[in-house]
Amino acid sequence: MGLIVQKFGGTSVGSVEKIRNAAERAIAEKRKGNNVIVVVSAMGKTTDKLVEMAGDLTAAPAKREMDMLLSTGEQVTISLFALALKQHGIEAVSYTGWQAGIVTEAVHGNARIIEIRTEKISRDLAAGKVVVAAGFQGITEQGEITTLGRGGSDTTAVALAAALHADKCEIFTDVTGVFTTDPRYVKSARKLLSVSYDEMLELANLGAGVLHPRAVEYAKNYGVPLEVRSSMEQEAGTMIGEDNRMEQSLVVRGIAFEDQITRISVIGLEDSINSLPAIFSLLAENHINVDIIIQSRTERNHAAISFSIKSPNLEETLSVLEKNKEAIGCRSIEAETSLAKVSIVGAGMISNPGVAAKMFEVLAGSGIMVKMVSTSEIKVSAVIDDTNMVKAVETLHSAFGLSEQSVGQH
Amino acid sequence: MGLIVQKFGGTSVGSVEKIRNAAERAIAEKRKGNNVIVVVSAMGKTTDKLVEMAGDLTAAPAKREMDMLLSTGEQVTISLFALALKQHGIEAVSYTGWQAGIVTEAVHGNARIIEIRTEKISRDLAAGKVVVAAGFQGITEQGEITTLGRGGSDTTAVALAAALHADKCEIFTDVTGVFTTDPRYVKSARKLLSVSYDEMLELANLGAGVLHPRAVEYAKNYGVPLEVRSSMEQEAGTMIGEDNRMEQSLVVRGIAFEDQITRISVIGLEDSINSLPAIFSLLAENHINVDIIIQSRTERNHAAISFSIKSPNLEETLSVLEKNKEAIGCRSIEAETSLAKVSIVGAGMISNPGVAAKMFEVLAGSGIMVKMVSTSEIKVSAVIDDTNMVKAVETLHSAFGLSEQSVGQH
Structure with a gap:
């Protein structure tokens, strides 16, 4: 019993x-x-x-x-x-x-x-x-x-x-x-x-x-x-x-996605060491959740920081950043809306280094441009135009063998 | 405070x-x-x-x-x-x-x-x-x-x-x-x-x-x-x-009334000593509430018992009594419906023995016949035809001085 x-x-x-x-x-x-x-x-x-x-x-x-x-x-x-x-x-x-x-x-x-x-x-x-x-x-x-x-x-x-x-x-x-x-x-x-x-x-x-x-x-x-x-x-x-699948089981188990993503770019940072904590402390204080964060060096060693938020938070995010532009020490703040995030998920990808590469290949093959990338041990996420979201999911779903009869059997 | x-x-x-x-x-x-x-x-x-x-x-x-x-x-x-x-x-x-x-x-x-x-x-x-x-x-x-x-x-x-x-x-x-x-x-x-x-x-x-x-x-x-x-x-x-009124205050403080009263009469009881508990035990077992109870001796020393119930309980009451007619030992069971109960209430009536008499006088003066009476230390109740209920209440209300400006002042 x-x-x-x-x-x-x-x-x-x-x-x-x-x-x-x-x-x-x-x-x-x-x-x-x-x-x-x-x-x-x-x-x-x-x-x-x-x-x-x-x-x-x-x-x-x-x-x-x-x-x-x-x-x-x-x-x-x-x-x-x-x-x-x-x-x-x-x-x-x-x-x-x-x-x-x-x-x-x-x-x-x-x-x-x-x-x-x-x-x-x-x-x-x-x-x-x-x-x-x-x-x-x-x-x-x-x-x-x-x-x-x-x-x-x-x-x-x-x-x-x-x-x-x-x-x-x-x-x-x-x-x-x-x-x-x-x-x-x-x-x-x-x-x-x-x-x-x-x-x-x-x-x-x-x-x-x-x-x-x-x-x-x-x-x-x-x-x-x-x-x-x-x-x-x-x-x-x-x-x-607990994950107890055999080696031969599927590397990718599912594809998650969401639209209403916006990318914010803070450009021309003079002092990126202090700007980074300044920006995200401000956002945290205002209870704005940030998902993917990317830091890059651009012209004349000035840094830029991009991060993704949910689009309904756009107005508040811009207002908070603009108000504190001096404290952050940046040249300009830009926003790109109408984006989506597509993620392939699977515990098996820890031991399969080619999974992310295959994902980008599949997306490129469908003419879908990747704007941001984030990876964890069991997930790869790509930010793309939201008009491409369903097409990307369908293509990846098929490319990683999820549409077949065998799914989930092990 | x-x-x-x-x-x-x-x-x-x-x-x-x-x-x-x-x-x-x-x-x-x-x-x-x-x-x-x-x-x-x-x-x-x-x-x-x-x-x-x-x-x-x-x-x-x-x-x-x-x-x-x-x-x-x-x-x-x-x-x-x-x-x-x-x-x-x-x-x-x-x-x-x-x-x-x-x-x-x-x-x-x-x-x-x-x-x-x-x-x-x-x-x-x-x-x-x-x-x-x-x-x-x-x-x-x-x-x-x-x-x-x-x-x-x-x-x-x-x-x-x-x-x-x-x-x-x-x-x-x-x-x-x-x-x-x-x-x-x-x-x-x-x-x-x-x-x-x-x-x-x-x-x-x-x-x-x-x-x-x-x-x-x-x-x-x-x-x-x-x-x-x-x-x-x-x-x-x-x-x-607590009752703390002066002697001169009103004897009757209020008049309560309700209609939908039925009188049940159990007639020709051979052995009233045992019939009385038999009847009311039966009713209690069936959760039928009884209000006024009157016992009287009629022809050839046979007793009769009358009691009042709420009219919605009539059918069940008759059914219980008829089923147990032999155990009760009575000749017949009668019901009179469409009655009402009018009660005068006042703590002062304990020391005013004439209050009940005045109530019956007032009702008689209005041509209202009293069918059952019940008294307590602070209440006298009379059962009458329900067509007379409001008239009885109005007449008593006026006769006992309740309609005047002074009510409740003390």
């Missing part, structure tokens, strides 16, 4: 009917002879509605009160989910975050879990009960309700799986798994049967938030096997675990 | 706008220099919606899970209320039932408060904060969420007021106070400036649940001064406290 943790997100429990369907997944697992812990999010648009009400009262709601408010969302779901299980004769008990022993640091809105007190849940599982726990929320040592921020319910599920040594943590969502690339753009995209934690982290933005990176990191640290699968379809999903 | 507990019911916090208005009442009290505890119910129809969702999942929802579900209602209100206070620069903190230290017995759906752990709230009040507590809910010693059943938020408010020795517990509602009779029926009905706890208990059904009898009893036991007042109007409400 094993222990399975099943996590259902907001869309998977968006109505009473969907809760009933989700409950059937838990019942099926229970009837196989496994112990089951269910972790749920707030129903559908509940959180948005609560945020809206708070917004009608005040422009800057206190985070403590927002945690108090939003944590009601999952509490509604756990009780309804438990009722759905009991209606089928399954012994079930619902727990809020504080009842489930999810202890967090004393931070509101984005708390990290510091401890899980598992006595209560262990006792219930031993008594044959299905435990239905509220995701996304916890309690401080002082008895204050906290929430875990974005991806919080995924993190709750993984943390419970880790603390109770579950055999698997299943993340039910509205897609059937993790794909080689986004099937909404590339028809030949195929579902992967397995990926490693690291690959999953790099592919995180495929399929619009299938699994929060924070939860993947948690799972990696504690060695929790994950499965991303559909709450509507019965088919197996994608397993996420 | 005093301590005021303010309780706002579901209609008084039915929208963000209404929460903002209610918050202004708390702010006004705080700015007078008082400490303030606010107790709130779930917003408007929230509870109904939650009950409906549970009903869609199962016909017999587990009470533990219903408590888990329904307690989210007040949790939403406390956080929004605290945000509304903070928006005005008032230091405020919201607490769920368990955070407020409301410990109840281990019963779901209708728990009684057994203890209030006031350390946290006392500390917050001392620090100048307004405490916003969730009504209707508590926690067992085992950490299970409970609810207090009907009138629960009133009870929470009174219990907090008692535990923290508040100077007053204000119950804000959608009427301006307790009236001599229901102003929807009798135009000359007047607001009472004060009534005693006992009178309030007897007048409880005036104005459709202004204040739950359970909360009144709690207030009486702990000597908590109550004020029932409007959440919309600024005028003073009705004070409820």
